[in-house]
Amino acid sequence: MQVIPSLDLLGGRVVRLTHGDFATARTYGEPEAVLDALDVPRGARLHVVDLEASRSGRPIETDLVRRLALRDLVVQVGGGIRSVDDARRWIDCGAERIVVGTVASESPRLLSTLVETFGAKRIVPAVDVRDGVIRTNGWEHESAATIANVFAHIESLGIAEALVTDIARDGALRGPSFALYRQLRSMTRVKLIASGGVSTISDVVSLARLGNVSGCVIGKALLERRLDLRETIARLATPNAIPERVIPCLDVRDGRVVKGVSFTNIRDAGDPVECAMRYEEEGADELVMLDISATDRAQATTLETVRSVAESIFIPLTVGGGVRTVEDFRGLLRAGADRVAVNTAALRNPELIATCAREFGVQAVVLSCDAKRDGDHWLATVRGGKELTAVDAATWCQRAETLGAGEILLTSVDRDGTNQGFDLELLRAVTGILKIGVIASGGAGRVEDFRDAIESGGARAVLAASLFHDRVLSVADVKHYLMAEGIPVRS
Amino acid sequence: MNATVIDSPVANTANIARALRASGAELQITRDADEIARAPKLVLPGVGSFVAAMQWLRDTRIDDAIREAVARGAFLLGICVGHQLLFDTSDEMEATCGLGLLRGAVRRFEGALPVPQIGWNRVSARAPLFDGIFDGIAPETPFYFVNSYAARGAGDEIASADYNGPFTAAVQRERVFGVQFHPEKSSKAGLRVLRNFIACK
Numbered sequence: 001m002q003v004i005p006s007l008d009l010l011g012g013r014v015v016r017l018t019h020g021d022f023a024t025a026r027t028y029g030e031p032e033a034v035l036d037a038l039d040v041p042r043g044a045r046l047h048v049v050d051l052e053a054s055r056s057g058r059p060i061e062t063d064l065v066r067r068l069a070l071r072d073l074v075v076q077v078g079g080g081i082r083s084v085d086d087a088r089r090w091i092d093c094g095a096e097r098i099v100v101g102t103v104a105s106e107s108p109r110l111l112s113t114l115v116e117t118f119g120a121k122r123i124v125p126a127v128d129v130r131d132g133v134i135r136t137n138g139w140e141h142e143s144a145a146t147i148a149n150v151f152a153h154i155e156s157l158g159i160a161e162a163l164v165t166d167i168a169r170d171g172a173l174r175g176p177s178f179a180l181y182r183q184l185r186s187m188t189r190v191k192l193i194a195s196g197g198v199s200t201i202s203d204v205v206s207l208a209r210l211g212n213v214s215g216c217v218i219g220k221a222l223l224e225r226r227l228d229l230r231e232t233i234a235r236l237a238t239p240n241a242i243p244e245r246v247i248p249c250l251d252v253r254d255g256r257v258v259k260g261v262s263f264t265n266i267r268d269a270g271d272p273v274e275c276a277m278r279y280e281e282e283g284a285d286e287l288v289m290l291d292i293s294a295t296d297r298a299q300a301t302t303l304e305t306v307r308s309v310a311e312s313i314f315i316p317l318t319v320g321g322g323v324r325t326v327e328d329f330r331g332l333l334r335a336g337a338d339r340v341a342v343n344t345a346a347l348r349n350p351e352l353i354a355t356c357a358r359e360f361g362v363q364a365v366v367l368s369c370d371a372k373r374d375g376d377h378w379l380a381t382v383r384g385g386k387e388l389t390a391v392d393a394a395t396w397c398q399r400a401e402t403l404g405a406g407e408i409l410l411t412s413v414d415r416d417g418t419n420q421g422f423d424l425e426l427l428r429a430v431t432g433i434l435k436i437g438v439i440a441s442g443g444a445g446r447v448e449d450f451r452d453a454i455e456s457g458g459a460r461a462v463l464a465a466s467l468f469h470d471r472v473l474s475v476a477d478v479k480h481y482l483m484a485e486g487i488p489v490r491s
Numbered sequence: 492m493n494a495t496v497i498d499s500p501v502a503n504t505a506n507i508a509r510a511l512r513a514s515g516a517e518l519q520i521t522r523d524a525d526e527i528a529r530a531p532k533l534v535l536p537g538v539g540s541f542v543a544a545m546q547w548l549r550d551t552r553i554d555d556a557i558r559e560a561v562a563r564g565a566f567l568l569g570i571c572v573g574h575q576l577l578f579d580t581s582d583e584m585e586a587t588c589g590l591g592l593l594r595g596a597v598r599r600f601e602g603a604l605p606v607p608q609i610g611w612n613r614v615s616a617r618a619p620l621f622d623g624i625f626d627g628i629a630p631e632t633p634f635y636f637v638n639s640y641a642a643r644g645a646g647d648e649i650a651s652a653d654y655n656g657p658f659t660a661a662v663q664r665e666r667v668f669g670v671q672f673h674p675e676k677s678s679k680a681g682l683r684v685l686r687n688f689i690a691c692k
Contacts, residue, residue: 235603239653242604243611243633280678285611314510316635316676336506338637338676361539363609363637406609435605460610490611490633 001208003232004193005040006047006219007031009061015051016220020139020167028223031064035071038222038229042072047217050079057082059089069094076124084117091118099163101126102136105145108153115157124193125154126163129180139167151188161191161214169197175428175456176203178210185212193217199226200432201235202458208240209486226432243490244454245285245461246478247439248468250275253293255305259466269469272305273312279468280313282475285490287313288409288463291321292384299328303335310336320368320409329356333364341368341409344382347389347396350403357404367400369393371426372413378426385413394429401436408438409463415443417466422449427457439463447473447481454487492689495519495530497553501544502536507570510675514685528556531565537572541581541597541640544572545589554590561592566666568688571638574669577662578642592667595645602655607639614660614672616650624661624668624687625650632680634660634672641671
């Protein structure tokens with residue numbers, strides 16, 4: 001899959017609009033300076049939109065495009081192209097490909113003529129969609145043509161690639177519209193260039209996994225330095241088959257597995273060793289055991305439970321709950337835990353993370369963060385979600401990474417036990433700024449939730465407790481589903 | 492079906508021992524250099540620091556005992572850092588010498604994916620040697636890894652994996668074996684590898 005930086009031009013400068021509204025234009029400077037700042041590699045494909053042309057219907061930024069085409073870039077240009085003459089103007093300026101939006105859905109005959117004149121390879125139809133309906137003329141008009149009809153025509157002309165933008169996502173950094181691209185996968189063989197909302201490396205990886213997305217246009221996220229172009233290209237070049245993990249969680253109190261809704265209304269649910277063995281048999285990649293009694297009780301029972309669970313399985317075991325000191329940490333590792341999750345104690349004394357990372361290795365340290373929504377951000381909580389702190393959850397996770405945490409176990413206190421799905425916005429807020437992995441926790445209810453946490457949330461592992469324990473779903477069910485959705489898992 | 496586990500303090504010996512027993516082995520767990528030198532089948536576990544693990548082997552003269560056992564024709568399986576110790580050197584803290592039983596160097600991962608590697612990764616065993624410790628393991632089977640360092644393209648490589656580029660996941664030179672992954676944490680596939688080693692004659 002190709003990563004295609006996108007520059008929107010207005011008045012000779014690079015700008016960005018939000019939701020296509022000219023009043024929201026933000027200026028980033030001259031195109032050459034922007035390309036240098038983004039470190040766009042030689043020979044890269046570049047997507048350029050002449051915004052004024054898209055409004056007025058005639059090419060405006062022709063000199064700029066000529067300059068860009070001379071820079072050893074494969075330039076595709078869009079914006080208000082309504083005739084063979086418009087297209088020829090751009091091609092004469094050195095554009096390799098012509099992006100046609102309104103024409104693609106409103107003028108099937110002109111689209112055919114453009115393909116006859118310039119060849120199918122040089123024409124990229126652009127389909128802008130909002131709520132399942134195609135929008136044209138700078139997104140201002142609803143098209144009468146259906147997505148299915150438009151793509152049938154595109155395919156019949158031998159065009160291999162079309163640009164598809166979900167308008168609601170564009171410039172909003174909320175992630176691309178995976179559902180739209182998945183829907184198109186069953187509708188057409190035309191490969192898609194995804195556009196709109198791409199803001200994390202994980203978004204790019206997830207798009208590549210869909211199989212029908214051959215390119216992805218990135219604008220705002222690059223301009224605002226949320227994404228580094230070279231790093232994104234490097235990540236895409238790494239193998240995409242490393243399995244994502246499905247992790248059942250045992251919430252344990254006094255040596256018994258229990259499950260509570262939002263950390264309260266706790267009920268008994270069984271023997272930890274039996275559960276652990278069943279989960280390994282079902283294909284669990286790892287187990288998490290959270291001791292919810294440890295906060296107020298003696299450690300002896302806990303250590304005994306950890307020992308017996310660790311002795312009954314041959315997959316990694318992460319243990320958390322009530323870990324206050326380096327000695328607690330060491331005790332759990334000695335009892336057979338492979339990794340230890342710290343929460344409250346680390347919030348009170350962040351140095352605990354650094355000390356444990358030095359003493360036991362980064363791989364042994366998991367930061368458990370119980371986050372609760374507070375307006376447009378999330379706050380870290382302590383004492384099993386009961387007590388709110390003033391610490392921003394995303395910032396705290398980032399700090400923990402710097403201090404030496406090997407992974408983050410991120411639980412949405414709001415979603416925990418509700419089966420309403422993972423909090424994808426919380427996940428994106430954290431995974432978008434971290435390099436280490438995040439385990440999504442809290443809210444799993446359906447198989448699709450696990451997919452979304454990985455695909456859109458950027459999680460590297462998905463965790464659930466009651467869902468698996470109550471046999472609503474088995475670990476195997478989740479893994480089969482993920483595999484069918486193109487997400488690599490260990491079978 | 493006997494094996495001797497070298498009881499290094501820089502290792503998760505208890506976990507390895509449990510997995511070996513579950514794979515059908517009768518075990519001696521020891522720090523006695525003489526016992527190690529005479530053992531017909533050795534397992535060298537290791538987690539954490541290459542430097543600390545090698546230092547302990549040297550201090551206890553167990554390094555010589557291992558070399559002596561191998562020279563006498565003993566089977567040896569190194570696991571994780573135990574696998575890394577088989578090589579000439581590691582650049583973990585500048586260049587540190589290993590046991591030198593295999594040619595090659597262990598180097599730190601660099602690239603787009605976070606270091607250490609923590610998690611499952613697919614292992615491709617080389618077809619001609621498939622019948623050794625990878626007998627019965629399907630191609631591209633995932634194993635559990637925890638490592639910041641790895642050998643690259645070792646001459647005795649029998650299996651590789653890819654993390655920020657290809658690296659050596661397993662080696663074999665005659666009766667000396669090494670696996671970079673943790674068989675004791677790799678569920679059924681891991682136990683199968685251990686059982687294959689235990690069955691080696």
